[in-house]
Amino acid sequence: xxxxxxxxxxxxxxxxxxxxxxxxxxxxxxxxxxxxxxxxxxxxxxxxxxxxxxxxxxxxxxxxxxxxxxxxxxxxxxxxxxxxxxxxxxxxxxxxxxxxxxxxxxxxxxxxxxxxxxxxxxxxxxxxxxxxxxxxxxxxxxxxxxxxxxxxxxxxxxxxxxxxxxxxxxxxxxxxxxxxxxxxxxxxxxxxxxxxxxxxxxxxxxxxxxxxxxxxxxxxxxxxxxxxxxxxxxxxxxxxxxxxxxxxxxxxxxxxxxxxxxx
Amino acid sequence: xxxxxxxxxxxxxxxxxxxxxxxxxxxxxxxxxxxxxxxxxxxxxxxxxxxxxxxxxxxxxxxxxxxxxxxxxxxxxxxxxxxxxxxxxxxxxxxxxxxxxxxxxxxxxxxxxxxxxxxxxxxxxxxxxxxxxxxxxxxxxxxxxxxxxxxxxxxxxxxxxxxxxxxxxxxxxxxxxxxxxxxxxxxxxxxxxxxxxxxxxxxxxxxxxxxxxxxxx
Numbered sequence: 001x002x003x004x005x006x007x008x009x010x011x012x013x014x015x016x017x018x019x020x021x022x023x024x025x026x027x028x029x030x031x032x033x034x035x036x037x038x039x040x041x042x043x044x045x046x047x048x049x050x051x052x053x054x055x056x057x058x059x060x061x062x063x064x065x066x067x068x069x070x071x072x073x074x075x076x077x078x079x080x081x082x083x084x085x086x087x088x089x090x091x092x093x094x095x096x097x098x099x100x101x102x103x104x105x106x107x108x109x110x111x112x113x114x115x116x117x118x119x120x121x122x123x124x125x126x127x128x129x130x131x132x133x134x135x136x137x138x139x140x141x142x143x144x145x146x147x148x149x150x151x152x153x154x155x156x157x158x159x160x161x162x163x164x165x166x167x168x169x170x171x172x173x174x175x176x177x178x179x180x181x182x183x184x185x186x187x188x189x190x191x192x193x194x195x196x197x198x199x200x201x202x203x204x205x206x207x208x209x210x211x212x213x214x215x216x217x218x219x220x221x222x223x224x225x226x227x228x229x230x231x232x233x234x235x236x237x238x239x240x241x242x243x244x245x246x247x248x249x250x251x252x253x254x255x256x257x258x259x260x261x262x263x
Numbered sequence: 264x265x266x267x268x269x270x271x272x273x274x275x276x277x278x279x280x281x282x283x284x285x286x287x288x289x290x291x292x293x294x295x296x297x298x299x300x301x302x303x304x305x306x307x308x309x310x311x312x313x314x315x316x317x318x319x320x321x322x323x324x325x326x327x328x329x330x331x332x333x334x335x336x337x338x339x340x341x342x343x344x345x346x347x348x349x350x351x352x353x354x355x356x357x358x359x360x361x362x363x364x365x366x367x368x369x370x371x372x373x374x375x376x377x378x379x380x381x382x383x384x385x386x387x388x389x390x391x392x393x394x395x396x397x398x399x400x401x402x403x404x405x406x407x408x409x410x411x412x413x414x415x416x417x418x419x420x421x422x423x424x425x426x427x428x429x430x431x432x433x434x435x436x437x438x439x440x441x442x443x444x445x446x447x448x449x450x451x452x453x454x455x456x457x458x459x460x461x462x463x464x465x466x467x468x469x470x471x472x473x474x475x476x477x478x479x480x
Contacts, residue, residue: 061386090390098388108383112401112479122387125397154478174387 012074014039014178014209015060020069022055022233029055030066031233037178040207044220044241047230048256053213056230057180060211061100062093073099074177098126101171101179105187107163109155115142115166116151119173127174134173141169145199161192165199172203179203181212217261221245229253266449273440280436281457283350287432288419288461291357295418296411298358299365300400306370317366324363330424332356337428353425353432361418368414372407373399405476412469416462423458433457 013036022030029052037043045053058064060071062079071078078096079088088096109118119138123129142148145165155163164184171179184200185193197219204210204223214220220227220241227244229237229252237244237253245261248254270277305317324332336359337352347355376399384398404411426435437454441447 063382063386094385094388094390097386100386102383102386104379104383106379108379110380110383110398110402112405121397122384122389125393126388156478156480170387 012039013037013072014074015211016072016075017056017060018070018072020056020059020066020071022052022059022064022066022068029233030059033069033230033233033235035228035235035238037209037211038225039209041225042204042208042210042212042223043226043228044224045211045213045228045230046215046217046220046256046260048259051230052233053230054182057182057211057213060178060180061097061102062088094126098122098174099177101174101176103164103167103171103179103181103184105183107155107160107167107187109163109166109170111155114152114154115147115158118155118166119170122170123173138169138173141172142166144172144202145169146195159192160188161195164188164196168196168199168203172208178209178211181210181214183213183215185214185216215260217245217257229256231256266444266446267453269444269446270440270449270453273444276436276440277433277453277457280431280433280454281461283431284419284422284433285461287350287354287357287422287425287430288415291354291361291418291422292415294354294358295361295365298362299367300369300404302362302366303369303373304395306366307373321363321366324360325367327360329356329360329421330427332360333424333428349425349428349430352428353422353430356425357418357421360421361414364414364417365411368407368410369400369403371410372403375406376403402480405479408469408472408476412465415465419458419461419465 015037017036018034020030020033021028033052033056035043045056047053055064059066060078065079070080070084073096076082076096077084079093080086081088081092110121113121116135116138119141120131120134123134123138124131139148139151142151145168147162147165147169150158150162150166155166158166167184168179181200185196188196193216197216200210200212200219201223212219212224222241224241227237227239227241228235229244231252236250237248239249244253245257248257302317302321305313306321308314308317333353333356336347336356337349340347340352380398380402381394384394389398422430422432423434425432426438429435433454437450441450
């Protein structure tokens, strides 16, 4: 699928991560991680639990502060002003974050707002866009994820799969340059995983730039342009899915595949 | 029964007292909730001095007998050049005193708010005032509705103390009627009945809001 992207777009990465390291106390959770996500690409971040996947994802929008290294979103340093020594203010950080969508494992929909209100909240109050336009777009997004009839429902009334589809629509409503998915199907009942994966596949095919932490090997195999396998905070495999699933280079990757693919 | 007839004949005065009580309690609740929500940001602040300052304010207000606070606002403040009429002084005392309680109520509900919602809001670019007002405060207030309702009842009862600074509220009206016609039993029993009615309305209101809040949790 890499070749299906236009070449000039591929040459400029949306996300560029350079030599990222992060420790919690004495435990090194990210160890010198570098990679890029090209415009329109879907990159799947795989790895056993505790391998640092979620931490890496949360560093991208500065929910976690890396100890070392740098993150660039469309060439702009995240977390520091240009020059790289002065930390961004809360306002500057918020501005950067508003260009990065995020889909959470536990959905994190705002419970006091209806489905449509969840979608329009940030576009109106953070991006200060026109309310009527935002509502029209949000309705189209609900149509796209198949939840038009849930427009005025509160999150508490939705199934997990429906909540996560709202979560994805909420991220899309920001017109982000990149969407981060943090184990989007891990909290779902098995029979609800499919509907969320289907929406994510459509997005990947439509050219949305996505960085996805997942245990769904089917999705990684079919929708990813690149696979990153993280183990002990290090990237131990970085290749297209065909290569990863048919001839993994490392023994750790083979063990990982054995455990997750046959399951 | 003669006493109740006299109270009935002075129904207009009781009604005025009741209206003032309702007004003081309504405005007092609204303002103390707003002030309390502001104070709560201090109580939850990361900055040590800010948190300490807010906590000191809240604790010092909660630990004054309300009667004394009303005296200070009405009789004390004029000596440093701040003059209020009785009604405004009474309202100020109500607001200052109850804001401290409201701050603690908001803080309590805020502490119980799952961090997930705030994290989602941060990722979507919320920060500062809009983060608090749009994402934090609504679920916090929804969660705290029963406790806030309880505090409203406290506010209603606190307004009765304001008779000592001659605010023409319900207790003041009942007291005036009983001393003029010497019908203490009838006048005070009618006042108690009216307080019961007010609290019943608040309880009903809380249940009504609760039912609507249920869907939003």
